[in-house]
Amino acid sequence: MAVGFVKASSTAEIRKETGDHHRVDVSRLPPAEEVLRNRSVLIVGGTGVAGSNTAVALNKLGPHLHVVVGGRNRQKGDKVVATLGENSEFAQVDIGDVRSLKAAMKDVDLVINAAGPFDYMECNVLEAAIQSKTAYIDVSDSKRYAQRAKSYKNKAMAAVMAAVLVHNAQSESRGELESIRFNYYTCGSGGAGRGVLATSYFLLGDDAVTYHKGEKVKFSPYSSMLNIDFGEGIGKQDVFLLYVVLMNRFKSSRL
Incomplete structure (x- = not known):
């Protein structure tokens, strides 16, 4: 379940106050x-x-x-x-x-x-x-x-150490950000080793944490299924709520 396994199937869905939906590739890199x-x-x-x-x-x-x-x-x-x-x-x-x-x-x-x-x-x-x-x-x-x-x-x-920063998805969208939903599907390399299995058990032992208007909201792990279209090559896949530490970075946002 490690985020590092995820390639082009990572998407962020952004909804603005206008009600429009945009799919943003949050993994874009320079050449x-x-x-x-x-x-x-x-x-x-x-x-x-x-x-x-x-x-x-x-x-x-x-x-x-x-x-x-x-x-x-x-x-x-x-x-x-x-x-x-x-x-x-x-x-x-x-x-x-x-x-x-x-x-x-x-x-x-x-x-x-x-x-x-x-x-x-x-x-x-x-x-x-x-x-x-x-x-x-x-x-x-x-x-x-x-x-x-x-x-x-x-x-x-x-130590003046180099830092790897999380990209701000809001910069990809015009207008005021209203909500962000992250969906990812592990494909290709996942589900094959002891590390993946152990990590999955750890995730299933923690509540899935989301944020609504800056307030923490907990759900049962592996709940609230959605069917998400990840595009060509992967297609529609079922995803479930699991705790991902990245969400802590958005706790002050109106999610």
């Missing part, structure tokens, strides 16, 4: 070649389902991007590297060992943490990224992990 050329990225948890699919996707987007697959198992890592080509390598890292993480981050521009499930995980990868002043992003939508990660804010600012 991949421009962003990724001569860059290097470390994927921690790169031998798992989320990490290996992230590596493959990045390799396709930017053939000039150097991909470092990080994990504990060299045999699994070598198999992933074999699918990526010569501009990739394996680095043996342990998420419990900050020293090994820092060593792997020495010459990379970005670290992607795909080593879930995140709910009860320490922030060692983030800690190592801050200490090495390496840009950091993860695929977690766990509220517990996000709260722990937020405690590192001052350390990150002191």
Whole structure:
């Protein structure tokens, strides 16, 4: 269920006071070649389902991007590297060992943490990224992990660490924003590993949190089914309410 699995199927539906509905692609990026050329990225948890699919996707987007697959198992890592080509390598890292993480981050521009499930995980990868002043992003939508990660804010600012910002969907719409509804459907890489299963159980144990006029409203997890059209290639799919930490960013909005 990790947000990092979601590709073009992510949509945000925006309703303005005029009553019009617009579908906005919230995952738009600059041209991949421009962003990724001569860059290097470390994927921690790169031998798992989320990490290996992230590596493959990045390799396709930017053939000039150097991909470092990080994990504990060299045999699994070598198999992933074999699918990526010569501009990739394996680095043996342990998420419990900050020293090994820092060593792997020495010459990379970005670290992607795909080593879930995140709910009860320490922030060692983030800690190592801050200490090495390496840009950091993860695929977690766990509220517990996000709260722990937020405690590192001052350390990150002191280290002048690069930040990955959430795009403001309101800038895509004219007029005053009245409501936002996020719908996502995990496709392609999801539902195949222990990490996905464990994360799904964690999500089913928490109330689904929404916001109405700035006030928190809780629903039972996996409730309020909607049938959403995700466009060509995916079509209409049933979606249900689950807690996604991203919604906390909109708690002051009229949702």
